[in-house]
Amino acid sequence: MNDESNVDYQQEIDTLRNRFGFDFVSIALVQPAEDQFVLTWQYVSGNLNKRYKRIVLYSGKGVAGIVFKTGKPIFMEDVNMGLDSKDLFNYPIIIAEQLQSLGAVPLWKGNRVMGVLLVGFRHGNQLTEDIFEEFQSEIEPVFGSLDTKEMVDQ
Template identity: 65%
Template sequence: MTMTNLHSFHYQQEIDGIRSRFQFDFVSLALVQPAEDRFVLTWQYVSGNRNDRYKRIVLHSGKGVAGIVFKTGKAMLIQNVSTDIEAKDLFNYPIIVSEQLRSLGALPLWEGSRVIGVLLVGFRKENELDEASFARFQNSLGASLGAFQIREVSQP
């Protein structure tokens, strides 16, 4: 992604709009950051956050919600954190813990053939996001978010 494209689109305004339009409690955008030849993900834009802990979260490919979506290139849906993730494993999902999310979904954002970002949407109440509502959300988003492409991903 060219820096011109990244900065010419107002991602903060867009995720604020997504949160308002779909009544999510929390929306965030994680972007890949180069770090000593190893790429990491950091939460760059947030809406509906309860604190600033997201600024300190750094995820590697395969770790946390963003890292898993980044690595697999597939959407992730967690309808109920309490039943879908064991309590002893919650430390692997710092954004869920710090923002007290209970139901969430995450989409990979593509540039060409590479995932370079992750869009996370969530609620602080269990079972607010199910397969049908997550699919409706994806369809209504359209094919792009700024310079990123959103690809149709089959749901499990």
């Protein structure tokens, strides 16, 4: 992740949303919390409501928590095929924003994941692997190297 003072994250995610036609784009950032680090959605574009503000994720929980813990992107072309409906409560951003097709990538600062960039559509099968790869190549100059770690398929 580039030096935060040099990047207007809100402007960058608005630009990404318009460039690719995503319905929703958001950045979750690590927030220190006593002895545990939590992730909260700090920047959003295309949101349906403000429920994202109440979502707090721990490492390994939810889309952001999994990407944060593994340091690997997540790609779900169709949420209904990738997740059991009984497990959706573990993914509050998917429910809050009614996402059906999504991808998330880690944002690095040095050798640590400091945030997660999520993009999504509200209809299934809209985010293809080709679009996701193109998106990742275009964000690297702004957000820094995403490393070349293999993707986590859900």
